[in-house]
Amino acid sequence: MTTLLIAEHDGQSLNQATAKALTAARALGAPVDILVAGSAVRPIAEEAAKLEGVARVRLADDATLAHALAEPLSELVLSLAADYDAIVAPATANGKNLLPRVAALLDVMQVSEVTAVLAPDTFERPIYAGNAIETVQSRDPVRVLTIRTAAFPPTETGSAAAPIETVGAAPTPPRSHFVSEALTTSERPELAGARVVVSGGRALGSAETFEAVIAPLADRLKAAIGASRAAVDAGYAGNDLQVGQTGKVVAPDLYIAVGISGAIQHLAGMKDSKVIVAINKDGEAPIFQVADYGLVEDLFTAVPALVAALGD
Amino acid sequence: MKILVPVKRVVDRNVKVRVKADGSGIDLANVKMAMNPFCEIAVEAALRLKEAGQANEVVVVSVGSEKSAETLRTGLAMGADRGILIKTDAERVEPLAVAKLIKALIASETPGLVILGKQAIDDDSNQTGQMLAALLGWPQATFASKIELGSDTIEVSREVDGGAETLSLAMPAVVTTDLRLNEPRYASLPNIMKAKKKPLDETTPEALGVDIAPRLAVLKTVEPPRRAGGIRVASAAELVARLKETGVL
Numbered sequence: 067m068t069t070l071l072i073a074e075h076d077g078q079s080l081n082q083a084t085a086k087a088l089t090a091a092r093a094l095g096a097p098v099d100i101l102v103a104g105s106a107v108r109p110i111a112e113e114a115a116k117l118e119g120v121a122r123v124r125l126a127d128d129a130t131l132a133h134a135l136a137e138p139l140s141e142l143v144l145s146l147a148a149d150y151d152a153i154v155a156p157a158t159a160n161g162k163n164l165l166p167r168v169a170a171l172l173d174v175m176q177v178s179e180v181t182a183v184l185a186p187d188t189f190e191r192p193i194y195a196g197n198a199i200e201t202v203q204s205r206d207p208v209r210v211l212t213i214r215t216a217a218f219p220p221t222e223t224g225s226a227a228a229p230i231e232t233v234g235a236a237p238t239p240p241r242s243h244f245v246s247e248a249l250t251t252s253e254r255p256e257l258a259g260a261r262v263v264v265s266g267g268r269a270l271g272s273a274e275t276f277e278a279v280i281a282p283l284a285d286r287l288k289a290a291i292g293a294s295r296a297a298v299d300a301g302y303a304g305n306d307l308q309v310g311q312t313g314k315v316v317a318p319d320l321y322i323a324v325g326i327s328g329a330i331q332h333l334a335g336m337k338d339s340k341v342i343v344a345i346n347k348d349g350e351a352p353i354f355q356v357a358d359y360g361l362v363e364d365l366f367t368a369v370p371a372l373v374a375a376l377g378d
Numbered sequence: 379m380k381i382l383v384p385v386k387r388v389v390d391r392n393v394k395v396r397v398k399a400d401g402s403g404i405d406l407a408n409v410k411m412a413m414n415p416f417c418e419i420a421v422e423a424a425l426r427l428k429e430a431g432q433a434n435e436v437v438v439v440s441v442g443s444e445k446s447a448e449t450l451r452t453g454l455a456m457g458a459d460r461g462i463l464i465k466t467d468a469e470r471v472e473p474l475a476v477a478k479l480i481k482a483l484i485a486s487e488t489p490g491l492v493i494l495g496k497q498a499i500d501d502d503s504n505q506t507g508q509m510l511a512a513l514l515g516w517p518q519a520t521f522a523s524k525i526e527l528g529s530d531t532i533e534v535s536r537e538v539d540g541g542a543e544t545l546s547l548a549m550p551a552v553v554t555t556d557l558r559l560n561e562p563r564y565a566s567l568p569n570i571m572k573a574k575k576k577p578l579d580e581t582t583p584e585a586l587g588v589d590i591a592p593r594l595a596v597l598k599t600v601e602p603p604r605r606a607g608g609i610r611v612a613s614a615a616e617l618v619a620r621l622k623e624t625g626v627l
Contacts (some may be wrong), residue, residue: 166508175593371614
């Protein structure tokens with residue numbers, strides 16, 4: 067049988083979450099088709115076709131599929147489901163929104179946030195904010211999985227392009243409509259896929275000082291910026307920057323936590339980073355228990371000193 | 379309009395859970411339990427709509443053992459009008475089964491809106507709301523940070539990966555709550571006393587005609603690998619030197 071991977075994209079280009087989820091999808095051992103659904107998304111399908119090990123790309127190009135609304139998308143996936151015994155999506159906001167809807171319509175129990183594929187029906191996933199790892203075996207005839215992308219390396223581009231086949235959208239009168247969006251635009255790398263992340267906490271004190279202290283360090287390291295829940299709740303940083311149990315889960319090569327105490331909900335989002343640095347004036351802060359390098363110092367002196375020490 | 383709010387009893391958010399040494403699960407003996415934080419936000423959202431005159435009844439419902447009645451009483455003490463316990467002693471009830479149970483209940487309760495937490499902080503599944511919407515054929519707005527109710531539509535701002543987006547849904551609809559939708563109220567002592575007299579009905583999965591047998595077998599539960607202990611550095615300069623040694627810079 068075959069696996070269907072649902073591509074993550076923003077209408078312009080393929081998101082790297084797709085290539086990471088593809089690595090997990092290929093580990094199931096069956097050929098993998100990728101579904102690219104959206105409006106005017108053929109260039110994205112062409113990008114997806116180049117990924118190594120893709121059997122074919124199924125392209126659903128229709129105005130009703132813009133904005134990745136869950137209702138038309140789930141009907142589309144359902145219309146294709148008979149060809150597949152596994153349906154996979156990255157555990158992005160879109161994937162988490164869509165896939166349980168597909169699973170319920172197939173009468174299947176979804177496995178969320180898979181971090182390891184042990185067998186085609188057996189998976190590891192974190193529970194309790196990553197404080198425990200559960201091994202689960204699916205008894206359903208079809209597996210529906212969301213993939214924690216931080217746990218898988220991206221599949222590289224291959225030598226040959228897979229064929230692209232168009233499929234029709236399933237038109238039913240929509241009961242939900244897109245109204246507007248307010249997306250953050252940034253020159254910095256995307257948080258979920260960045261090699262280096264600099265995150266700030268409530269100790270930054272205000273949105274202005276958050277930017278004034280964190281941005282120069284992030285710029286110097288070509289890093290993405292993240293934030294603790296406390297900093298986001300206080301309005302110092304946007305919700306799309308939250309790292310943690312219910313925000314984004316990241317595993318960069320280098321994670322620098324600035325003025326973050328290290329609540330378990332935050333650790334859940336970053337403790338699989340390769341190297342963790344903590345800067346906090348409270349030497350007892352729990353963040354130091356997961357940090358490879360801890361600097362107990364006031365962040366307002368430590369961070370500028372760090373930028374200076376990094377040189378040009 | 380009636381608003382239905384499904385709520386879950388989970389380990390209190392401040393408890394650091396322990397994995398049983400034999401790998402059979404989480405040690406829940408004598409652990410403090412509470413309403414799932416996202417469910418509290420859902421109850422609060424429903425109460426605010428009622429207080430604004432946009433809803434006339436808030437019904438909380440939970441699936442679980444007799445002890446889940448305590449969680450329903452918490453919702454009643456916050457201000458919900460009545461509670462329904464779908465009683466089962468099953469150790470694990472998966473999101474798909476919960477969605478089916480709530481759907482069965484909705485056949486008789488007929489709410490105009492269902493508000494749920496986006497995920498429970500125990501199994502971190504993030505599925506029940508979406509599954510419920512699918513089974514009912516209703517539109518959904520997950521990860522809500524703002525709700526505005528119209529006459530027969532609801533406008534919801536959602537937290538998405540790149541920022542926020544706003545959707546308009548035809549009612550009836552399902553909304554799941556994110557962290558920043560509101561700050562849930564604490565129940566006052568008089569309201570806790572009053573809640574004891576509010577109606578709390580019971581039903582069962584059997585009475586609702588729903589098979590709740592798990593589809594996933596949990597083979598084992600283990601602690602995540604621990605990180606090796608780190609070192610303290612004395613200055614920013616030493617930090618840079620150390621990071622250069624590791625090769626990440």
